[in-house]
């Protein structure tokens with residue numbers, strides 16, 4: 001039986017640097033930000049908060065699709081079905097947020113955002129209760145930390161906006177998503193100026209490294225699953 005990672009001791013999840021703790025911290029941050037948005041406030045503050053949520057959600061999910069789910073499909077017998085389910089959730093979130101972004105003045109905007117929050121919360125539950133425990137079962141602490149470091153590297157240079165037309169699985173998501181991350185991050189740091197150009201140039205350099213990081217994680221976890229789990 002899988003044991004949810006939500007309330008487990010950090011030491012039982014491989015420590016602070018493990019993929020499980022990194023995921024849990026991001027999920028908790030998202031939860032706090034969504035609750036703050038739902039509590040209401042001045043429109044400009046809610047807009048800034050929404051932008052922060054969008055950036056975190058899509059960079060986090062892209063790194064999952066690129067790094068984590070391929071690994072899970074390899075080590076878990078039902079990994080294909082489980083990751084297919086969360087990829088569908090990611091796709092639905094992409095489509096909904098893209099709709100919000102394209103129609104900033106639509107009266108249904110707040111309703112769509114609340115709907116996106118419901119989907120994000122469902123995605124978090126599925127990951128913490130079903131998918132991520134399987135990584136705990138399959139890998140020792142050291143490997144969980146190596147996967148965590150690779151996931152973090154990819155996340156740091158991943159797209160930060162919805163792209164419903166991009167495939168949710170490698171290699172298509174990496175081939176089409178990494179170049180889009182440059183455009184996303186350019187828009188995130190607009191207006192363009194001397195400093196901005198340097199930051200974008202740095203991002204381009206870092207994004208090139210993200211694809212390498214994805215390869216690195218496959219190497220990090222290449223060893224077959226050990227008999228009897230951990």
Ligand SMILES: [Fe+2]
Pocket residue numbers: 023027060064124127
């Ligand atoms: Fe996640």
Ligand SMILES: [Fe+2]
Pocket residue numbers: 061064086090123124127
């Ligand atoms: Fe996710």
